[in-house]
Amino acid sequence: MRILGVDPGLAAMGWGLIEYPNGTPHSVRWGQVRTSPRDAMAQRLRQIYHGLRDLIRETEPDAVAIEQLFFATNVKTAIVVAQARGAAIPATAESGVEIFEYTPLQIKKAVTGRGRASKPQVQHMVAALLGLREIPRPDHAADALAAALSHAHTLKVSRLLEKT
Amino acid sequence: MRILGVDPGLAAMGWGLIEYPNGTPHSVRWGQVRTSPRDAMAQRLRQIYHGLRDLIRETEPDAVAIEQLFFATNVKTAIVVAQARGAAIPATAESGVEIFEYTPLQIKKAVTGRGRASKPQVQHMVAALLGLREIPRPDHAADALAAALSHAHTLKVSRLLEKT
Known part of the structure; x- marks a missing residue:
């Protein structure tokens, strides 16, 4: 299972890819797609659209x-x-990839176990869950990885529920 | 010159196509692309994206x-x-078509000559300028036609300025 997390902003769209062959994340990549304030809004929105489309083609997430x-x-x-x-x-x-939306509350809960966790706490847990020595930078990428982890968590929970 | 005006909303995206071979609009078409509140947000945004893409392919605007x-x-x-x-x-x-953005003020001014015109006044002028007997319905389509007329107006003004 490959999950691509996305954190869209206008100046920068963060992304993070996690691979989940079984219970533990296997490989992790992240980055961001930037747009320039010198370009027109329509141009920047197109860059975001194309940036994500290219990223999906490249990383082939599920x-x-x-x-x-x-x-x-x-x-x-x-x-x-x-x-x-x-x-x-x-x-x-x-690319026919399904998209899943998570609220900030769901993400915080999935990553830290608490709905009222602070941003640094979420980022710290993202690094811990992915076995990274440092918190992924920039912030948009860390947020994207948190969204990806939330989806992985939801899948895990629903699999456990299926078994009961 | 074919200009496609667009008025995007989530439940309905209005569109209006005007053809401007010289100073007067030649042919006019309008309509809307609807999305259902029963569908997920991501699904509806995709429908808007695809709706406009198909519309551009079909109408081939400049x-x-x-x-x-x-x-x-x-x-x-x-x-x-x-x-x-x-x-x-x-x-x-x-499709490589250029997109032009107009503020509500610019649209009101271009269509009615006044920046503080009411919505019914704008719609009335849209019908008059396009030689239509009735105000185009739904509202989203009338707004889309107003945007298209604003672009036609801007082109006309810039041509006049070029001549001076």
């Missing part, structure tokens, strides 16, 4: 996991992120 | 005109519209 939008206090930021998210999601359709 | 997002008082609505907009814009890239 599933894509993405954080559901939370309603930020800053409306302007929320709208910009929403547009970037809207551009990223259709890119998954091209 | 340019796409879209209303720039205004910051609504209702954050939740704004975020939903922003996602739909983010999904629509990359669809224009596939």
